[in-house]
Amino acid sequence: MPILQCEFWNVGQGLFSSGRIQMGNAPSFHWVYDCGTNSSQKLIQNAVQKYNQQENNADIDLLVLSHFDKDHISGVKELLKNKRKIKRWVVPYYPLWQRLVIASLLDIQPDDEEWAFYQNPIQYLKTDFAEELNETKFLLLPAKENESEISISLDPSNFDDVLSFETTEKLSNEFDKSEQNLHWFNPNKALLFRKGEEQFEFVLYNVSFHLLAKVPTNLTAFQKQVKQIIQSHRSNSTDPTPALKTLYSLAFGNGSKNKNIISQYLYIRNIKLPSFWGMGNNHIFDVSTDNENEIAVIPKDKTKNAILYTGDAFLNDLPLLTDLTQSLGAERMARIYCLQVPHHGSKHN
Numbered sequence: 001m002p003i004l005q006c007e008f009w010n011v012g013q014g015l016f017s018s019g020r021i022q023m024g025n026a027p028s029f030h031w032v033y034d035c036g037t038n039s040s041q042k043l044i045q046n047a048v049q050k051y052n053q054q055e056n057n058a059d060i061d062l063l064v065l066s067h068f069d070k071d072h073i074s075g076v077k078e079l080l081k082n083k084r085k086i087k088r089w090v091v092p093y094y095p096l097w098q099r100l101v102i103a104s105l106l107d108i109q110p111d112d113e114e115w116a117f118y119q120n121p122i123q124y125l126k127t128d129f130a131e132e133l134n135e136t137k138f139l140l141l142p143a144k145e146n147e148s149e150i151s152i153s154l155d156p157s158n159f160d161d162v163l164s165f166e167t168t169e170k171l172s173n174e175f176d177k178s179e180q181n182l183h184w185f186n187p188n189k190a191l192l193f194r195k196g197e198e199q200f201e202f203v204l205y206n207v208s209f210h211l212l213a214k215v216p217t218n219l220t221a222f223q224k225q226v227k228q229i230i231q232s233h234r235s236n237s238t239d240p241t242p243a244l245k246t247l248y249s250l251a252f253g254n255g256s257k258n259k260n261i262i263s264q265y266l267y268i269r270n271i272k273l274p275s276f277w278g279m280g281n282n283h284i285f286d287v288s289t290d291n292e293n294e295i296a297v298i299p300k301d302k303t304k305n306a307i308l309y310t311g312d313a314f315l316n317d318l319p320l321l322t323d324l325t326q327s328l329g330a331e332r333m334a335r336i337y338c339l340q341v342p343h344h345g346s347k348h349n
Contacts, residue, residue: 052082
């Protein structure tokens with residue numbers, strides 16, 4: 001029986017979760033969801049060190065970062081030490097004008113480290129990790145814009161060793177010079193991990209931009225203004241930030257309620273029931289079998305065998321929850337056993 005194992009590491013105000021799928025003596029499939037903290041950096045260093053020891057410095061098959069706030073990414077450099085390879089890295093994609101809106105509403109300044117991501121996420125990742133990411137497949141994930149359920153029907157020719165995914169048409173030319181292995185990931189399809197008779201799905205979901213913030217009534221005119229400002233300052237080699245912030249404040253307002261949060265969800269389940277669970281760090285269990293710091297988990301309801309990571313998502317109003325439910329579908333929602341609570345450790349949550 002395959003084992004689905006996940007850990008939530010103690011990093012204070014932040015999030016670092018890892019997991020693996022183990023099937024017999026075959027090499028494990030490893031994933032990481034977020035790796036950062038706003039607390040002491042020593043916490044993330046200790047957590048990554050323990051993770052390295054536990055997984056014997058294994059390469060990461062799938063890295064998913066929900067978004068690029070410090071408490072989700074500050075440990076990535078630690079994670080990539082010792083030349084660890086990332087086979088596939090999912091990057092949430094929003095057009096440049098939307099990324100700049102988000103940066104402005106989050107009050108991220110041009111001299112902040114995170115600003116570089118909002119300008120060019122691929123270059124941001126490549127700057128420090130060019131060698132480690134040389135063979136990485138970057139999957140750019142657009143927001144899901146329609147109300148259909150995410151499908152798992154895939155063409156077998158898309159498989160790269162044990163994982164398959166479906167691409168879609170290129171949405172932008174802005175990353176053409178990155179010289180990386182880029183793929184535009186179809187947001188209406190799940191990734192499928194298959195080995196022998198066993199199949200696991202990795203479902204990725206980005207919230208549509210219109211659900212995240214107050215959008216200007218005349219969106220086309222607003223986008224045109226943004227483009228004109230960027231082009232004008234680019235030709236003059238000047239900083240467009242002040243002009244953009246003024247425009248964004250007029251269009252979106254300054255209130256914190258309009259702050260716009262990118263958060264890329266990750267849903268994992270064994271399509272074929274049942275699975276045997278492992279939950280590290282002694283956090284959650286129904287039936288335990290002691291093995292140093294590891295606990296086996298056997299859900300009382302055998303139909304529940306899925307994980308849902310939410311990052312810093314907001315599910316506090318009906319349109320957001322409805323969109324998530326429509327995208328995952330009723331069956332997937334009913335199968336959730338392990339839920340990462342949004343805003344992880346926040347004193348306001």
